[in-house]
Amino acid sequence: xxxxxxxxxxxxxxxxxxxxxxxxxxxxxxxIWTSMCAVxxxxxxxxxxxxxSRRTYADILWNWISSHMLMMVFSTCLFMLLRRSxxxxxxxxxxxxxxxxxxxxxLPVEILYVHMLDLLKLNTGFGFQEIWQGLFNFGGFGIFLxxxxxxxxxxxxxxxxxxxxxxxxxQALQQSMNDVLHLQLDLQEQRLQALRGQLExxxxxxxLNAISALVRxxxxxxxxxxxxxxxxxxxxxxxxSSRDWVxxxxxxxFIRDYLDLQRLRYGTRLQVSIKGDDASVLAGDCPPxxxxxxxxxxxxxxxxxxxxxxxxxxxxxxEGEQLCIQVSNAVTDGLVANPGLGLGLPxxxxxxxxxxxxxxxxxxxxIMKSGKTSFEVxxxxxxxxxxxxxx
Numbered sequence: 001x002x003x004x005x006x007x008x009x010x011x012x013x014x015x016x017x018x019x020x021x022x023x024x025x026x027x028x029x030x031x032i033w034t035s036m037c038a039v040x041x042x043x044x045x046x047x048x049x050x051x052x053s054r055r056t057y058a059d060i061l062w063n064w065i066s067s068h069m070l071m072m073v074f075s076t077c078l079f080m081l082l083r084r085s086x087x088x089x090x091x092x093x094x095x096x097x098x099x100x101x102x103x104x105x106x107l108p109v110e111i112l113y114v115h116m117l118d119l120l121k122l123n124t125g126f127g128f129q130e131i132w133q134g135l136f137n138f139g140g141f142g143i144f145l146x147x148x149x150x151x152x153x154x155x156x157x158x159x160x161x162x163x164x165x166x167x168x169x170x171q172a173l174q175q176s177m178n179d180v181l182h183l184q185l186d187l188q189e190q191r192l193q194a195l196r197g198q199l200e201x202x203x204x205x206x207x208l209n210a211i212s213a214l215v216r217x218x219x220x221x222x223x224x225x226x227x228x229x230x231x232x233x234x235x236x237x238x239x240x241s242s243r244d245w246v247x248x249x250x251x252x253x254f255i256r257d258y259l260d261l262q263r264l265r266y267g268t269r270l271q272v273s274i275k276g277d278d279a280s281v282l283a284g285d286c287p288p289x290x291x292x293x294x295x296x297x298x299x300x301x302x303x304x305x306x307x308x309x310x311x312x313x314x315x316x317x318x319e320g321e322q323l324c325i326q327v328s329n330a331v332t333d334g335l336v337a338n339p340g341l342g343l344g345l346p347x348x349x350x351x352x353x354x355x356x357x358x359x360x361x362x363x364x365x366x367i368m369k370s371g372k373t374s375f376e377v378x379x380x381x382x383x384x385x386x387x388x389x390x391x
Contacts, residue, residue: 022080029076037064068149070113074106075153082161089162102154103147110146222264229261240288244355245385248316248323249282255291255314262299269309270299276316284323284383287355291325293344294377298329301375305332311374323383328376331366345377356381 041061048055081098088094236254240246252274263270272295295314302310311330316323345364352360360381367376 022076025079026072026076029072029079033068033072033075034065037061037068040064067114067117070110071149071153074110074150075157078102078154078157079161082157083164089158089165095158098158099151099154102150107147107150110150111143114142114146225264229257229264233257233261237289243288245285246288247282248277248284248286251286251288251291252277252282254289255295258292258295266299266303266310269303269307271310272312272314274314274316280318281316281323281383285385286323286381287351290348290351290379291327293348294325294327294379297344297377298327298375301331302329318383319380321383322380325379325381326376328367328374331373331375333373348379352379352381356386 038061041057041064044060044064045055045057048060082089085094088098233254236250236257240250240254255274259270259272291314295312298312299310302312313326313328315326315328317326318324345362349362352362360379362377362379364375364377367374
């Protein structure tokens with residue numbers, strides 16, 4: 001059953017042209033700085049009102065915005081530079097170099113820009129002498145204030161870029177993990193399909209063996225009946241194998257039909273008891289063709305080893321939401337079983353591991369009960385399919 005998966009092409013970030021990206025960053029910076037200027041201007045305006053000045057809030061706000069315009073451009077350019085220089089942010093030396101370049105090249109320009117705004121307000125002209133004299137009288141506090149603004153801006157942009165790069169790495173790691181998971185799921189599905197492809201020929205081979213034994217008996221009526229039953233069995237096998245889950249009730253109906261086919265071959269020697277198949281068990285789910293290899297293994301190690309009647313038992317028990325399936329057959333020492341293909345039990349265990357993982361287990365081996373030796377296969381698995389599969 002094909003499972004829906006997220007289309008990774010919609011999870012990739014959209015490419016944005018450089019001019020659009022610059023305009024967007026500039027707009028965000030202007031919005032942030034304007035908000036900061038609005039708060040700062042509001043504080044100044046409160047002081048102005050207390051001292052009885054007639055300056056308007058708009059005039060104070062413009063003074064704040066105009067004095068920080070260069071800082072807006074600087075923060076935008078710094079952000080674009082740092083976000084494209086991951087190596088620069090990866091070491092403290094690189095960060096120190098970037099900070100030093102900011103102090104050497106930007107801070108003097110910022111001081112000159114603020115001083116020229118002051119000259120513009122005083123209408124003293126922009127001659128070399130006025131600019132030089134103004135810079136000389138700018139004062140230590142003014143230099144410290146611009147140094148603090150520049151340093152604070154550098155730290156804020158650096159923190160934003162570092163956080164953004166960390167988020168990009170996290171998203172890339174998450175995408176990589178998702179890709180690996182999808183590859184693993186594809187591999188698991190391919191392995192499961194391969195097991196199914198092996199299971200169907202194995203089942204057909206065993207059924208044909210039973211039919212060939214009937215044909216050799218020269219009883220045409222029994223052989224014809226066996227072929228009809230084989231047709232029904234193959235119809236179920238081909239239909240069920242295309243599904244991920246079947247009900248245990250359907251699986252048991254198939255098992256009983258399979259035993260009827262084998263009974264044409266073994267006659268009354270075939271004795272199989274099925275216990276614990278009540279309504280709660282029959283309502284459960286299981287992978288298709290799960291039980292047939294267990295019974296085939298029991299037949300091969302029981303009836304094919306002697307001429308007496310078989311003693312095969314299939315038992316279902318519930319342990320909460322876990323279903324326990326036990327299939328046992330008598331073992332007679334000194335008798336060699338029909339070797340077969342040896343695929344049934346290994347394939348069943350591999351399918352359970354692929355489908356349920358650690359939620360299911362399978363154990364097999366000889367046990368001693370009431371002084372008799374038996375070979376038992378025991379499966380523990382969830383009674384119902386996983387919710388993710390049901391969805």
